[in-house]
Amino acid sequence: MKLEHPHHAAPSDAANRLAIAPVICYPVEGLPALDLAVYRFARIGWEKTAEVLVPPREARCFKVPAGQFFRITSVDGPQVGDLNLWNAGDLGERFFSGKTRALHGTHLSTGDRMWSNFPSLRPIATITDDSLDWYGFDGFGGSVHDVIGTRCDPYTHNLLSHGGQYHHCCHSNLTRALADATGLPLHEAEMHVHDVLNVFMCTGFTRDTGQYFMKQSPVRPGDYLEFFAEIDLSGALSACPGGDCSTEHSSDQAACYPLLVEVFQPKSAPIGWVSPCPNGYDQSHGR
Secondary structure, three states, X not given: OOOOOOOOOOOOOHHHHHOOOOOOOOOXXXXXXXXXXXXXXXXXXXXXXXXXXXXXXXXXXXXXXXXXXXXXXXXXXXXXXXXXXXXXXXXXXEEOHHHHHHHHOOEOOOOOEEEEOOOOOOEEEEEEEEOOOOOOOOOOOOEEEEOOOOOOXXXXXXXXXXXXXXXXXXXXXXXXXXXXXHOOOHHHHHOOOOOOEEEEEXXXXXXXXXXXXXXOOOOOOOOEEEEEEOOOEEEEEEEOOOOOOOOOOOOOOOOOXXXXXXXXXXXXXXXXXXXXXXXOOOHHHOO
């Protein structure tokens, strides 16, 4: 957070330094081209093969085979969700929110990919439709589906509330759901829970202090975010205890609602689609 009153005076060339134009760190023109039309065509005649209803202030796991779609839908009332994704055959490969943010920006929407961690660093899911894509960025700099925040967790809650004990933070929910689905002890499952895609959450950074903020989500019942599984996926979704995150999270006071996860199998794979291989970097020459 920037100091309201800096301790040091601005140098004589401060205006010139401030005026230097930014440079995009990771130009995405070098990424493999994405033709959304082939994904849309593949949805024609798809068949729903599974669904999971995630209760308020809880989390549930689900699986999506490579080449199938899954959709997260708001039902009953406005609700934010925290999403984790893993390689279904290897929990060590999981969604890498930091690199996804560096490549695609602070908030994701249609056409953006979700990338996995090192050393695989490959697209594991592609966002193929977003009913909130109309929102863009509002006057506060807020937008939806962020990869800025981590997930509400009991450790930070304990720190900021001076000893408060709360057990339905998204981190806790995801940990319990993964332990239930895999049979791992809670302490081992917790090590696999990772930074999330904040589905439907409306967030940004304040212009004056650069602090992470949240505001009431624009999500309404029927809104959805749709993905294509590029590899065999295991997922976990938490219905955040903050509900639409208009006032607070990590609380039993907010109105909360379920989220629906549906899995769809297309009649045929998108034309030309091949499940991506792990990253081709040659580690033998040094990491």
